[in-house]
Amino acid sequence: xxxxxxxxxxxxxFEQRAMPAIVQPTDAIISLSAACICGSDLxxxxxxxxxxxxxxxxxxxxxxxxxxxxxxxxxxxGQFVIGSFFASDNTCPNCQRGYQTSCQHRxxxxxxxxxxxxxxxxxxxxxxxxxxxxxxxxxxLLALSDVMGTGWFAxxxxxxxPGSTVVVVGDGAVGLLGVLSAxxxxxxxIIAMSRHETRQALAREFGATDxxxxxxxxxxxxxxxxxxxxxADSVLECVGTQESMKQAIESTRAGGSIGYVGVPHGxxxxxxxxxxxxxxxxxxxxxxxxxxPRLIDLVLTGTINPGRVFDLVxxxxxxxxxxxxxxxxRAIKTLLRx
Amino acid sequence: xxxxxxxxxxxxxFEQRAMPAIVQPTDAIISLSAACICGSDLxxxxxxxxxxxxxxxxxxxxxxxxxxxxxxxxxxxGQFVIGSFFASDNTCPNCQRGYQTSCQHRxxxxxxxxxxxxxxxxxxxxxxxxxxxxxxxxxxLLALSDVMGTGWFAxxxxxxxPGSTVVVVGDGAVGLLGVLSAxxxxxxxIIAMSRHETRQALAREFGATDxxxxxxxxxxxxxxxxxxxxxADSVLECVGTQESMKQAIESTRAGGSIGYVGVPHGxxxxxxxxxxxxxxxxxxxxxxxxxxPRLIDLVLTGTINPGRVFDLVxxxxxxxxxxxxxxxxRAIKTLLRx
Numbered sequence: 001x002x003x004x005x006x007x008x009x010x011x012x013x014f015e016q017r018a019m020p021a022i023v024q025p026t027d028a029i030i031s032l033s034a035a036c037i038c039g040s041d042l043x044x045x046x047x048x049x050x051x052x053x054x055x056x057x058x059x060x061x062x063x064x065x066x067x068x069x070x071x072x073x074x075x076x077x078g079q080f081v082i083g084s085f086f087a088s089d090n091t092c093p094n095c096q097r098g099y100q101t102s103c104q105h106r107x108x109x110x111x112x113x114x115x116x117x118x119x120x121x122x123x124x125x126x127x128x129x130x131x132x133x134x135x136x137x138x139x140x141l142l143a144l145s146d147v148m149g150t151g152w153f154a155x156x157x158x159x160x161x162p163g164s165t166v167v168v169v170g171d172g173a174v175g176l177l178g179v180l181s182a183x184x185x186x187x188x189x190i191i192a193m194s195r196h197e198t199r200q201a202l203a204r205e206f207g208a209t210d211x212x213x214x215x216x217x218x219x220x221x222x223x224x225x226x227x228x229x230x231x232a233d234s235v236l237e238c239v240g241t242q243e244s245m246k247q248a249i250e251s252t253r254a255g256g257s258i259g260y261v262g263v264p265h266g267x268x269x270x271x272x273x274x275x276x277x278x279x280x281x282x283x284x285x286x287x288x289x290x291x292x293p294r295l296i297d298l299v300l301t302g303t304i305n306p307g308r309v310f311d312l313v314x315x316x317x318x319x320x321x322x323x324x325x326x327x328x329x330r331a332i333k334t335l336l337r338x
Numbered sequence: 339x340x341x342x343x344x345x346x347x348x349x350x351x352f353e354q355r356a357m358p359a360i361v362q363p364t365d366a367i368i369s370l371s372a373a374c375i376c377g378s379d380l381x382x383x384x385x386x387x388x389x390x391x392x393x394x395x396x397x398x399x400x401x402x403x404x405x406x407x408x409x410x411x412x413x414x415x416g417q418f419v420i421g422s423f424f425a426s427d428n429t430c431p432n433c434q435r436g437y438q439t440s441c442q443h444r445x446x447x448x449x450x451x452x453x454x455x456x457x458x459x460x461x462x463x464x465x466x467x468x469x470x471x472x473x474x475x476x477x478x479l480l481a482l483s484d485v486m487g488t489g490w491f492a493x494x495x496x497x498x499x500p501g502s503t504v505v506v507v508g509d510g511a512v513g514l515l516g517v518l519s520a521x522x523x524x525x526x527x528i529i530a531m532s533r534h535e536t537r538q539a540l541a542r543e544f545g546a547t548d549x550x551x552x553x554x555x556x557x558x559x560x561x562x563x564x565x566x567x568x569x570a571d572s573v574l575e576c577v578g579t580q581e582s583m584k585q586a587i588e589s590t591r592a593g594g595s596i597g598y599v600g601v602p603h604g605x606x607x608x609x610x611x612x613x614x615x616x617x618x619x620x621x622x623x624x625x626x627x628x629x630x631p632r633l634i635d636l637v638l639t640g641t642i643n644p645g646r647v648f649d650l651v652x653x654x655x656x657x658x659x660x661x662x663x664x665x666x667x668r669a670i671k672t673l674l675r676x
Contacts, residue, residue, distance in 0.1 A: 093568055094592045102592030102616050104567075229442075230431055245609060254432045254440030254622075260613065267609025271583060271602030278440050278622040284592075284613045 003114025004057040004319040009047030010327070012320045017056060017111070020118035025071035028122035030081060032063040034142045035113050035336040036310065037322050038085075039172045040263055045323055048265060057319075058113030059085035060145040062138065065126075072122045080133055081126040082296065083119055084288035085109055085146050090124030100124075100289035113319055115338040127292040133300065139307030139335055140299045143177070147333065148295060148306040149288030150261045151177030151238070155185055156291075157259030157282040158234035162186030167223055167251045168208070170238030171199040173309040173333040174261060176206055178236040180304060183207025187234070191226060193219060193247070199332060202308060216243065223251040231256060237283070240264050254278035261286055310335040341452025342395040342657040347385030348665070350658045355394060355449070358456035363409035366460035368419060370401040372480045373451050373674040374648065375660050376423075377510045378601055383661055386603060395657075396451030397423035398483040400476065403464075410460045418471055419464040420634065421457055422626035423447055423484050428462030438462075438627035451657055453676040465630040471638065477645030477673055478637045481515070485671065486633060486644040487626030488599045489515030489576070493523055494629075495597030495620040496572035500524030505561055505589045506546070508576030509537040511647040511671040512599060514544055516574040518642060521545025525572070529564060531557060531585070537670060540646060554581065561589040569594060575621070578602050592616035599624055648673040 003017045020029050035058055043049040062082040068075055075081060088095050088103035095103050107120040119125055133141060140148075151174050160166055166182040168175050171194035182190050183206060191210040192203035200211050214222045223232065231253035237244055240262025248258050249269075260283030274281065298304045312331035314322050322334035341355045358367050373396055381387040400420040406413055413419060426433050426441035433441050445458040457463055471479060478486075489512050498504055504520040506513050509532035520528050521544060529548040530541035538549045552560045561570065569591035575582055578600025586596050587607075598621030612619065636642045650669035652660050660672035 093566070097591070097593050099592040099616050228431070240609075253435070254437040255435050260609075264609030264613050269607040269609060269612075271578075271598075271605025271607060274607075274619070275598070275602050275622045278437055280618065280620040281612070282618040284616040 001115050002317070003111060006044055006051060006055045006057050010045060012045065012057065012323050014317050014319050017114060020116050022067060022069045023118065024120060025069035026121050026123065027069045028065055028072060028075055028119045028126060029067040030061065030063040030117050030119060031066050032061055032112065032115060032117060032338050033138050034062065035316060035338060036060050036142060037113070037326055037334045037336070038146055039174060042327060043263070043265065045327060056111035056114070058111060059109050060142060060147070061109070061112040061117055062142045062145060064132070066116070068122060074123045075126050075128060079128040081128045082141055082144050082292060083109065083125040083127065084149065086285060087120040087125040088289055089121050090289060095124070098287055098290040100287045101285040113316065113336060115316070125289065127296060129296060129300070137299055139310050140305055141296065142335070143306035143309060144292060144295045144299065146288060147173045147309065148177045149291045150174050150286040152181040152291050152295065153286035154178045154236040154238055154259040154261040155181035155234070158236050159257040159280070160185040160187050160234045163188040164233040165189045165227060167191045167193065167232040167235045168238065169193050169235065169244050169248050170262060171196060171203065172238060175236065175238035176202050176309055176332070177306050178238050179203050179208050180206040180306060182234070182236070184304065191223065191232065196329065198311070202332070205308070219247055220250045227253070234259070238262050240267065242267050245269070249274065249277060249279055252277070252279045256280065257282065259283055309333045313337065339453050340655070341449060344382055344389060344393045344395050348383060350383065350395065350661050352655045352657050355452060358454050360405060360407045361456065362458060363407035364459050364461065365407045366403055366410060366413055366457050366464060367405040368399065368401040368455050368457060369404050370399055370450065370453060370455060370676050371418070371476050372400065373654060373676060374398050374480060375451070375664055375672045375674070376484055377512060379661070380665060381601070381603065383665060394449035394452070396449060397447050398480060398485070399447070399450040399455055400480045400483060402470070404454070406460055413460045413464050413466060417466040419466045420479055420482055420630060421447065421463040421465065422487065424623060425458040425463040426627055427459050428627060433462070436625055436628040438625045439623035451654065451674060453654070463627065465634060467634060467638065475637055477648050478643055479634065480673070481644035481647060482630060482633045482637065484626060485511045485647065486515045487629050488512050488624040490519040490629050490633065491624035492516045492574040492576055492597040492599040493519035493572070496574050497595040497618070498523040498525050498572045501526040502571040503527045503565060505529045505531065505570040505573045506576065507531050507573065507582050507585050508600060509534060509541065510576060513574065513576035514540050514647055514670070515644050516576050517541050517546050518544040518644060520572070520574070522642065529561065529570065534667065536649070540670070543646070557585055558588045565591070572597070576600050578605065580605050583607070587612065587615060587617055590615070590617045594618065595620065597621055647671045651675065
């Protein structure tokens, strides 16, 4: 088969790769119904997170089970399944607490920008739908594999409650779905920080009540103005830079919460500053597996439509153009059809 | 009157100071029933937090109201009162959310190592007892002014729940009262980190089930051993150094919580490390005012006896010896009798 492989900065190739096969008896092989490119794929694509050898790309997936290992009991051939970017056994103490991305037997899922994928720990990782879903909802179900679950975790970690005031830092797909998540959780006011018109429009569609275009100190000042000088109850940090974390911290009220899901790159926090600001901080790789059953239900009942973040659809063999479009911010998120 | 004044590193003098007087119509003047020395007083005492001019010391207090300003309505002459180290109006949005130490009109209370003290914002700051309490409980009531409320906040911020496993980093008075707080909140296992026998004994009296004497990487390793390799549900950080914060972070399970109340001195946190550890972080200056009514009740009903942390009692004029004893760790906490 052919799939996406990163060879170096801005050098993604669609090339021959070995057909995935069962390696462990707990594995499953799935044929992807759709694949996509993650904002976090741009870190190595841009060379910010260097690679030492060619790397098969992609970690978001949904599709049909083709084959399962001899020890897989709950997943069967022919099912439509969705899983997370980290495989987990879903039984260890960390999984039982809902932190499947800190599973004691966690394994990365890699190479999902391809027609077929090996998923380790299939019983713990994959969640099947009751029926094979219609094509029209596949994009939204694919979004649950990472980006929607990550936005949801950001809102959950930021303790969004009914009627609360929420700020979302970052207008990538995760930030936009953070807006949608906060709306689902009943937030009364959702302030999206964005300077891109198409993203602002989608943020409003997802539930944003205010848009702030300023950044840096002016962005902080604007949030203060909008919140009577107090800061917001909940802030979702969906970028992962020093600047975005500063924006988040200084936009939060005393006793308020920051949910941070942007993978931090070179971010350091000053202990005394956090202390005197009285903010709560929680984040990390989103435990998507915890949320999958509920989010699948919200998609299949038509309550949410997170697939709206895919504003570019390409055949899989044009994956390189998909990366370029996201790198240049021409696309929010690219869906790839195998 | 005479009170304690810090002139420079390890130079505390008991010397003439102006008698406090009403300055604002919202002030009260109290005569102290007892005073004490805080662990945080040791930062400037040791020169780690330099001072530029002589500073009246002390911020923990309880006593009898002598005089109130013309706008004070709920506090009257003759009442026994307890207040926090930050005066607060208890009406602003931050106060209403329970973060009185981030009150929009917050003022520091200073100079409490003296016979008399001016307390700003008396209505919002002071909590009276129904009757003037017996001498025997004054030490425990004094402890509520800071050290007990701070230990309680550490446990509250660390989300201690019934049956949970708790680690307390720091065996000063705050850490020891963090143990007591965790016990009150129903913790099933409380691991106190201490290498001092008298403090270990008090920790056990307050509810510690395990003592860990190791520090640094060995301390972290020991906590991991005691928690099946997972880390604790809740960790109370009661020191404020880089090493103690590292100890706290690496002792916490994925999804667990750190309550940090040691004023951070030179502490920086690595964003990516916090992210991949999945820990929750909350701390700051303890909103003692929020807890005072409940803690006063717990003391007056004999449920808790936080005054046990005072293991040295001196007349106020020997305040310098009180500092020396705490600096040299001969005393956990010094009570001063005016």
